[in-house]
Amino acid sequence: MTSPGGQGGGALSTRGGATSKRMKWAVELSLGNCRSRGDRQSKDGDVMYPVGFSDKPVPDTSVQEADRNLVEKRCWDVALGPLKQIPMNLFIMYMSGNTISIFPIMMVCMMAWRPIQALMSMSATFKLLESSSQQWLQGLVYLVGNLLGSALAIYKCQSMGLLPTHSSDWLAFIEPPQRLEIMGGGMVM
């Protein structure tokens, strides 16, 4: 399909003109142009089509089976996201060690905070998963993944000794016992 527009006297076309300015759009009104369009012109003679008319058939946009699978897949991605992070977290946990210093603490905080944040915005995630047919299952998996994430964070806290699980952690709150007897005296003066 070669454009003869260059030879056409009243042609507005610039297509192919490498030096000329590029237009965003163009309507070719010359007949010569139509001729070049092929056999339909020869059939119908000089019928003018309205602007923007396309005689090509519109492609079928209705939902197909393949797209549905895609959505499912995407939703599963979302649901499995927290679970997928767990190995990564385990690795970070292993690397950061159990010493109490600023970086491990920051890591633990992040690890603990992300699942909690995710759990708090559970409804938003559910909206995302609405289109999926396995919405409830995916929601459950997402929940379990986040819970596992936070459990991991708690385990990390535990191994770092940040959880008040020992009696020594409550020592400061023990009140001195009240004394029942009053006693005094000393050497005979």
Next chain:
Amino acid sequence: MAWLVVRLAISLSLLYTASAVFEDQVGKFDWREQFIGKVRFALFDTHSQASKKLLVATDKNVFASLNSRTGDLFWRHVDKTGPEGHIDALLMYGQDAVVVVGNGRLLRSWETTVGGLKWEAVLDTGSFQAAALIGVQDFVKYVAVLKKSAISLHDLSSGSQIWVENLPDSDTVQYQTIYSGGNGLVFVLGFVPSSHIVIVEYKIEDGEIMKKKSVEAAWMSSLENSCAVISSGNLLCVDQTTQSLYTLPLQSAEHTEMRQIHLQTLDLEVASGFQPVLTSTQPNPAQPPLAEFFLQLSPDHHILLQLKDDLIAPLRDFNPSYLAAFATSGEKTVAAVMTSKNDTACSINLFSADTGRRHLDTTIIYHMDPNGGKPNRLYVHAFLKKDDSVGYRVMVQTEDLTLTFLQQPGRVVWMREEALADVVTMEMVDLPLTGTQAELEGEFGKKADGLLPMVLKRLSSQFILLQAWMAHLWKLFYDARKPRSSVKNEVTIDTLSRDEFNLQKMMVMVTASGKLFGIDSKSGTVLWKQYLEDIKPDSIFKLIVQRTTAHFPHPPQCTLLIKDKDTGLGSLYVFNPIFGKKSHISVPALPRPVLQTLLLPVIDQDYAKVLLLIDDQYKVTAFPSTKNVLQQLQDTASSVFFYLVDSSQGKLSGFRLRMDLSTELIWEVVIPTEVQKIVAVKGKRANEHVHSQGRVMGDRSVLYKYLNPNLLAVITESTDIHQERSFVGIFLIDGVTGRIVHEAVQRKARGPVHFVHSENWLVYVYWNSKFRRNEFSVLELFEGAELYNSTVFSSLDRPHPPQVLQQSYIFPAPISTLEATLTEKGITSRHLLVGLPSGSILSLPKMFLDPRRPELISEQSREENLIPYAPEMPIRTEWFINYNQTVSRVRGIYTAPSGLESTCLVVVYGLDIYQTRVFPSKQFDVLKDDYDYVLISSVLFGLFFATMISKRLAEVKLLNRAWR
């Protein structure tokens, strides 16, 4: 490698405990006062006119030089305590001061300007009688020392012994005095009681006895006080029973009897029961004494007499007169006489010694302290003025050991409170709130009287606060312009108020002489003093704070229990510790000897704690004993217990209070006195708080402390002092039930034992006689991994015995006293304050005295921050809290909490008083002294302005972008 780790651990642990004072902190919150004690000898340096020296020797075995213009010490030598260092005599000639020490054991010569020792001579044994400077031909060359059976002569410049001679018949004759008139002879005077006087005459050159005679004197009972040598060798004696004076020329051979002069012939009479005293003066040891002398006939009657041509003539009669003394300047000798002016003042006048005529314009008015004692010693410093007239200054010592230095016409140049050299017990009391603070406090105390008045009242008090704050700001601003040195806040009793952190307190000190002091702990200023008359020496004092300053408007109240040692009877003295005023509260009469006291936490309606006094019939007297108190006592009687320890019988007994204030014996522990005797018993301090109920182990479990508030630590020493068999016993006894909680015996150990009993531990120090070293031992008691009863503690319900841990350490120094720091809430770690005989105070972290210190370090012990065990206890110089401000003869250390948890106030007393603050865990609750306020505030302001500017810039930029 392991050793390296150990050292690292130690040095790390030290990092947290190091607490030295920085150079610029010296004197910032600490002060020291040095004392000398009761003056026994005082000599003014008359060597040169401009001399400011005053040499004193005291009953505390202190020989010192005072600046007579300021009262400060030039130098001070503190000798051994007890008879070994007792100063027997002090003589001065020129630049030299000769001192006889230790009952004639040593003869020392001191250089008076710098206090350096010139020479020291060891004398032969024998009890000291007298010492005198001996002059030959107007030069003083020798010093003679008279012992019970010998006389020795020493060279004054080198101390070498010239000769020593035995005294004839020294087993029957009591030789007491030496006399030399500068004519090459030394007279030794002795007497046989109720028989005769012996006079021995020695030649100075070789000690040859020139003459020996005895003179009949049947009336003679003592030579020392009633006899004096006057006017070129005339012995003069006075006798009360015969009411006569006796004279005897020493040198003449023909007199074999003393000439008697009846006092009646002179119209004089000795007061009945009074031993008359003769006072003569010998201005120059190389010259014979003056012919004038004082005769004291009664406590307030002196008379100046003159011996002339064997006749005694009165020159002037001083009636009444308290004190009289001679003084010499150049050729002139004067007599100063103190007479009573009125009830509150005395006047001192100067009289010429040879005529008895009064010098004009020489009166010094001495105002007696209404809270002090009567004057009892007068020391006169006479000097020649430019117009050749005699001027003088006097030093007066009173019964309450105050030294007052006065000059004409009665200006007090300086004052020293020497009673403070012997502090027996002390307490620290919070200062009262300021008027404005009290105003606010008072508002809450009163009953509500309507809404509007309350609002108005609040507004007015807030306004007053605002006013005070403005005044404070103004003062700050005003002071800031003045140079730093001139801004010195004088503390007076009116400006006393509690500071922000309650760091300034009132130190109430009780001294052995019976004088009470109130001292500002910040500056060491004596704010009030009160002399309690009629206190026998060796009385026992016990000071009790019954009401603190916390109960406005009730004034604070202290009670002093004074127990007479002889009669055993006690008396109570109740006073306000802030102002020193005696309270007009009726005190209970104590007809029976008091054995012990017990301060109950029960308070009466006036917020005073109830004091129980137990007498020798085990009956209890309550003070105060209002109806309210008795009612409360009846309610609480069944839970009041007390214990008594009788060291002589080796008996500890526990009593319970009955409703009717009688007592019943509930337990008794007898420690047989044949084997060991109880030397000390200590409970825990009542105001001690323990914050943590347990200790955290390495595995994060808890080892709970055995915190028994009724626990007593009883220390015994064996009666057998053989070094192989001697021992020290330690008993931990529950004071309520009498149960022996723990018992330990330290074999081959000897006292004196110093110990501290606090929280759940006991630290004691003893002498290990096998290895000949001092050792620290620490006992800690734990309940175990579980608390038996975490809400209440009752000694009657403790089925499980505690776990006891013990460890001992070598301490490389002898110690003289031991105390532990104390803080408000007990969060701060504890330190032990160790007073060393050198005068230093060591602050030893309790961390080093921990029986859980492991021999082998493990992961867990490292987790617990335990220092690995090392038998040697280190002494680090930065642990000395008093840097070079040594405290002589430390007798006690008193610790008190301040308003800041990190800070503990420490008072060390002995011969000196030293006050400081210690921070056992460093100052974690206050900014450091060198905190850079300027930097921090400039950074803050800088950041603030930077944000403001950048905000503005950002706005402009946004706007510009919007326009584009």
